[in-house]
Amino acid sequence: MSAEPQIELVGIDKHYGSFHALKNIDLTIPKGAFVALVGPSGCGKSTLLRSLAGLETISGGTMKIAGEQMNGVPPRKRDVAMVFQSYALYPHMTVEQNLTYSLRLKRVPKAEAARAAREVAETTGLTPLLGRYPRELSGGQRQRVAMGRAIIRNPKAFLFDEPLSNLDAALRVHMRKEIRALHDRLGATSVYVTHDQIEAMTMADHVVVMRDGVIEQQGSPLELYDTPASKFVAGFIGSPAMNFVPGKVSADGQSVQPDLPGAGSVALGRSVGAGRSVLIGLRPEHLQVGGDGPAVLRLPVSAVESTGSMTYLTLGGDPEIMVVDTGRTSVKAGDTISVSIEPGNVHLFDPATEKAI
Amino acid sequence: MAKFFNSLRDGVGFDLILVGAAMVFLLALAGLPLVYNVLMSFQQVDMFTLGQLIRPFAGISNYVAVVQQPEFWMVTRNTLVFVVGSMAGQFVLGFALAVFFAQKFPGAATIRGLFLVSWVMPGLVVGAIWSWILAGDFGVLNSILRGLGIIQSNIFWKSDPSFSIWAVIIANIWLGLAFNMLLLSVGLAAIPRDLYEAAELDGANAWQRFWTITLPMMRSTIGAVLSLGLIGTLQQFDLFPALTEGGPANTSNVAGYWSWQLSFQLYDFAKGATVSVMMFVLVLFASILYVRSTRHEVRG
Known part of the structure; x- marks a missing residue:
């Protein structure tokens, strides 16, 4: 070109x-x-x-x-x-x-x-x-x-x-x-x-x-x-669409706490303005069921849809969190599961301007 | 075949009643007069046999007599001029107006609607209006033409043998204009906008778009408009008594009016019927063309 x-x-x-x-x-x-x-x-x-x-x-x-x-x-x-x-x-x-x-x-x-x-x-x-x-x-x-x-x-x-x-x-x-x-x-x-x-x-x-x-x-x-x-x-980009969860950056600015019951704090791997309110963006395909990292969310499963190659899990209710799991899973609707995410895959947005932080 | 007919039946006969009512209506009001008319054209009819159905058979002598009438060729020529002139005027002006009103400008639809006034007006009224407009000594048309310097002295539209047929043609064009415009507008509206956009991007200017997209896409509509125009023009009657009464000296007489004159002014019903049978054959031909043209619809 x-x-x-x-x-x-x-x-x-x-x-x-x-x-x-x-x-x-x-x-x-x-x-x-x-x-x-x-x-x-x-x-x-x-x-x-x-x-x-x-x-x-x-x-x-x-x-x-x-x-x-x-x-x-x-x-x-x-x-x-x-x-x-x-x-x-x-x-x-x-x-x-x-x-x-x-x-x-x-x-x-x-x-x-x-x-x-x-x-x-x-x-x-x-x-x-x-x-x-x-x-x-x-x-x-x-x-x-x-x-x-x-x-x-x-x-x-x-x-x-x-x-x-x-x-x-x-x-x-x-x-x-x-x-x-x-x-x-x-x-x-x-x-x-x-x-x-x-x-x-x-x-x-x-x-x-x-x-x-x-x-x-x-x-x-x-x-x-x-x-x-x-x-x-x-x-808009990515399918299924990114999940958005309101949250707050911790006092040291190194992690963020989702505003959901039972959620653990998420390491960011970078420093953000301490204590500010944010929207946390989590792509469904980046959320790992179980996973090695510390649990980010712990929520009941409300729906399980399997296409054979992929399994779409819907967690919680308000907001709904979508998780894409490759392959098959034994998770059933009603189970409560933990998901984790790599620090580099966490997106933060300003709740007022909706711009990325 | 039986299967086909069964698919048309509802099983209780209501369908037959519906079809039957329409057929009875058609046969009684169109079929019988038509057959009677054709029959009469092969009979000797005079005032004494007027009330009878079976009259002396005349063979083709009525047809021979009609053709031998001194005014036959004059009337034939006038009919041709009247039909071609009226249709050409109605179609060209109607198409121009349809294209004009297809452009988007404020009030386009409203003004187009107003044009329909000419179509809903009775022919006799239109004839009376044009009779005043075309009047030789005080008519507004002469006054406009004089004002523009196109003519020096008044044209006596209705009584000058070289203009009388044109007086009726002008009025008839005005009368049929709106109908032509309406049908052509519908045809124009049915052409998808993006065809024009595609043609524009392909490099066609407005004139080329008209010739390569509009006209071919309007083929069936144009066929229908021309066939209906032919039928309507051949059937035109009202304007003649209102404007020229076919005169002077048959210079504005056409087949339809002549047939009426033969039957109801000269009481020569056989000849009147003969002329109308001749016209019927022509209209039948046009109808076949019309049906064929609507069958060749272009579909994307």
Whole structure:
């Protein structure tokens, strides 16, 4: 990945009447990067993507694609391709006509367009389907046509708007890899919008977590997982979601005492402001049943769900604590168990600002 | 086949009553007059045999006589001009208005609704209004055209043989405009927005989007609008008595009005029936086109 920026957003603002959809967004995307915009619905991620495409006009800030200022440039002159959630295939055109639509608009000679369509069909596995109409294709095949239509243009950037959300789970996992492989093969620059943090984590080099029109945090997937900047990011990244328990830092600042009956103090391995109230963040997969460390929590088990490879234990009631245990366990609902955690895996958040401490 | 019919039955006969009522209604009010009309076109009908069902058989002599009428070709030509002119005007203007109102601007839906006024107005009233607008000496249209410098002297729309058919066409375009716009608006609204967005990103300008997305996606709607427009235009009657009465000298006479004149002014019922049978064949043809066009719906 070269460092040369392909997309530069500085201070992007977007208002819909009195609604402030994007608030001062700064984002630089290097050439060849795969960036995921992720967040709950209404966080502005789709608006940001559509602004990049030119389908929404921004209210303020500057937007550059490949070094050229794009503010006010109509979508057809931006040279970016978009894959829509609905695929937006042209229903009255065959797969081949869908693929070559942009070329035909540019008056590319017929033979050349047909050759390009064959090449793209080859890469996307559409060769036997070139003569079909979109209504005769399955969801996954339509998805591929939408991808092919983007690829054939060799655009400056690929924009994906939740492209996998209409596919069933198995196909989604497959297409995830396929899209990423295609991205690597083409050396493309991709911006990928999703509400599914797993998609973002598995596909992207760089994940941008958005909430209420602002970027909460951006970084590599593991950075976000290991050092979430806020309670929101901590809760959003990772599945099942992080547990949050109110607590108080001890007098020496070296450990924290969860505010739960029967809980022991948790070593932090670092020093934090003594005596302050905090929110303790514990990832379900970091909590060990039994474990070697000193017991952190001792709580009754309210539910046991086993998937075979994993066992999900729900402890206590208010708040519920989720524990993921690999493999099988003899723990049953009603048992009271102890769980422990490594000091390095404990996250602390300020209860008022919800920022990480 | 038996299985198919069984799937339509509810077992107690209520379904038969429902279907039967509709069939009786159709046969009595559409089927019988139609058959009677076709029958009459092959008979000698005069004032003495008017009340009888069985009259002397005339073979195709009524058809020959109609074609040999001196005004036949004039009326045929007028009908053609009237149908093509009205449909073209209604469709092009209706489509333009539909596209216009599909843009989002304040009050678009309300103003579009107001356009429907022209559609709910009785043809005779529309005819009366346009009769004033088109009046040669005091009409507002002449006064506007003069004011704009397009014409120097008044055009006598309703009594000038070279304009009389156009007077009726103008009124008919106004009358059918809203109906065309409404159907085309529905068709436009059914095209998903993201198709336009995809086309825009693929590099299509507004004009190219219209030709490559809107028009092909509207195929079935356009087929329906044109077929219904043909039927509606051939059936247009009210405007003729209100505006020109087919004159002067049949220069604005069309098949439908001529058929009425033959039957109910000249009491030549056989010829009147013959003309309407000729029209019926045309409308039947259009109906088949309409049914076929709605069958070819494009579905995503």
